[in-house]
Amino acid sequence: MTKLKTRLRRDHWLVPYLKTQKNGLFWSILLAFLTTFAAGALMFVSGYLISRAAQRPDNILLIYVPIVLTRGFGIARPIFRYAQRLVSHNWVLKFVSKSRQRLYESVASTASSIRGQLQTGEILSLLADDLDQLQNLYLRTIFPLGAGLVLYLFVSIGFGIVNWAFMLWWLIMLTIILMVVPVVSFWANRQRVRRQKQLQAQMYTDTTDAVLGLQDWVLSGRQSDLMTRQGRVMADLSQTKHQGMAFGWWRDFTIQLLVLILAVTTLFWAGHQFAGQKIAVNFIAAFTLAIFPLVDSFLGVNQGVSEASFYEDSLQRLNELPVPKVSDAPVATVTDATITLTDVTFRYNQQVIIDHLNLTIAPGEKIALLGRSGSGKTTLLKLMTGDLTPATGQVMLGQHPVAQLQSQLASLVAVLDQQAYLFDTTIMNNVRMGNPSASDEQVKTAIQKAGLQPLIDSLPAQYDTKMQEAGQRFSGGEQQRFALARILLQDAPIVILDEPTVSLDPRTEALVLNQIFNVLSDRTIIWVTHHLTGINHVDRAYFLAEGRFTLADTPQNLRANSAHFRQLLALDNFH
CATH class of the missing domain: 1.20.1560.10 (ABC transporter type 1, transmembrane domain)
Incomplete structure (x- = not known):
């Protein structure tokens, strides 16, 4: 009692x-x-x-x-x-x-x-x-x-x-x-x-x-x-x-x-x-x-x-569950999508996961975060999106601490990961989840940009086709393209790619990556991956180990100057 x-x-x-x-x-x-x-x-x-x-x-x-x-x-x-x-x-x-x-x-x-x-x-x-x-x-x-x-x-x-x-x-x-x-x-x-x-x-x-x-x-x-x-x-x-x-x-x-x-x-x-x-x-x-x-x-x-x-x-x-915080402060207007991590450290159970890390990502820049499982890639993403608070240092989005932007983060950051999260409803309804207020024409335009128009035209019910639970009606590559259309509709300036092609075969993976980087050319892309397929799409690649960047440069410079990078690239090409 x-x-x-x-x-x-x-x-x-x-x-x-x-x-x-x-x-x-x-x-x-x-x-x-x-x-x-x-x-x-x-x-x-x-x-x-x-x-x-x-x-x-x-x-x-x-x-x-x-x-x-x-x-x-x-x-x-x-x-x-x-x-x-x-x-x-x-x-x-x-x-x-x-x-x-x-x-x-x-x-x-x-x-x-x-x-x-x-x-x-x-x-x-x-x-x-x-x-x-x-x-x-x-x-x-x-x-x-x-x-x-x-x-x-x-x-x-x-x-x-x-x-x-x-x-x-x-x-x-x-x-x-x-x-x-x-x-x-x-x-x-x-x-x-x-x-x-x-x-x-x-x-x-x-x-x-x-x-x-x-x-x-x-x-x-x-x-x-x-x-x-x-x-x-x-x-x-x-x-x-x-x-x-x-x-x-x-x-x-x-x-x-x-x-x-x-x-x-x-x-x-x-x-x-x-x-x-x-x-x-x-x-x-x-x-x-x-x-x-x-x-x-x-x-x-x-x-x-x-x-x-x-x-x-x-x-x-x-x-x-945490109580959603309602702040009386006016909503900040974010005009600068620059992401800045300054001397950021994060510990979990006294173990250092991120160790005094510094990183700046300019608007429109494409970067790749690479590293073994447990190297801290996911933790770094959570720090960037404000889901975790650093023990020391600061994470900024433009001129604002990212922790103060949680109420509007959905309009600033979109996520495309391994699971497309598609539901047993029509194609239109699934894609419209990126922006519930979008018109039918805007939804169709996003689907077209994602390279899905030929597929839609081949379906008897076209846009009203039921996708089945988890999008089972479609292949893995098609599911990721539908998720990409949803992100296009969301229109967030920053897109996080959390190994979205890990379950695809090499040919489909290459096609999906080409489509993603092509239609998101005007967005900032933070791509978390465990191998180097498609690495030429990014401006800079960062290798994370023990909470620090062991390698950080353009793919071209890394190919020319790093034997370790060339070895990893050869292994990926072999597979």
Whole structure:
């Protein structure tokens, strides 16, 4: 309980929205209560009406009021239910919309570091699962729990007016149904829910990475291993869900049994309370029948609280994401795209990754960063884009520290890496992601500049062709050209090429590189690569080792003056 209080006190996703949107929360809970109240009142009045009508009243006017009330509550129940759905879903959709925007901003602000820690499937799991859990937290837990507590107070007060002794019995039973059973259910179901979420996250990860790496599985002849692995996870998940359903059945059965005990004791109490009174005896059926519509509310509270453990790790994970910083300072106008690193040092766990590095990249200049895996190339890119902060030194973009330009970095820097990140939608929609406000003509122009027009013309649906998940319909070279078209549409002055051709065959690699450097001739290009194919496209090449540049010159000078460079070039040409 202490841990839960601490989490809620530090929460900046759930609690702040509840505080600022109190009116919507109030009306959602009130309308949920009124729905249950109307259903209970309908059964109460109907029970009284049936019982009173069986006494053959001398005057029809004696049952006229119950008839009108029956019609009124019968109409009120669906109206309240519809209004509650309308208000609660509108409230939740607004919350999810704002949360999704915040989540994307948080992920985008640390995209490089997140991608270094998580697989693609894990990021998709984060986005898909946590947002859904937050939505269900309100609809399935907070709203039913709030309405259940209001109902608890209302019923207790109602019985207290009639008979305080029987009110204590109802308080005890309702406490068991609405508090004890949900809490016991929550703790008993907690480990199973965690196991289910772990398996779901693993399935997201494995499935996404299997789709993106399907070609590797096929080429290695390990299709059966892939199917076995996926089947094992799905079987474990199915078994865990079956256990959860069985637990839910027993929980609901227990509640139904408690409600039955409550109904039987209410029947005996009403019979004793109103026996011998000609008019009041009709309340025996009224009080007894009024219990049964409450069952849905009881079940809703128990189910919602039992599932609350679904949301624990989602909230924890979301709260561990950085809060996007909103600065009151005016947005800086960047007119100079010069990148300057001055005496930059970066350490990770006391290990020096970048060591007192100096580098200046002029606007429009093309450079290549080369080095072995672990030499610091990726770290250097993160320093240039402000994803990492140097221990010493400064990284500038024009006249501004790059760390102060995070809110507008997407308009200044574009990234083309190994994975094109294409989605199962049309070609137009995929390319338009580079600039959502671009016109159809601008999108088509970017596609044409990327050298894709002959391909588009050969497709029956042309620009409306579905690309399939991860762009599987097209070859690796074509996927990179589509990603290039997206960058052309983004129109950022600086483009980072993070080994975009590493998975392509030599001929396709050469064609794609020619296309990239040709259409981006007016942009600054920072090309991270591990070999020298296409090195003549750049103005300068930098070899990084142990956090320092061991070689730095034009390809022509390096070819003439560096035996090591010539040796590497010969190896690349041999392969």
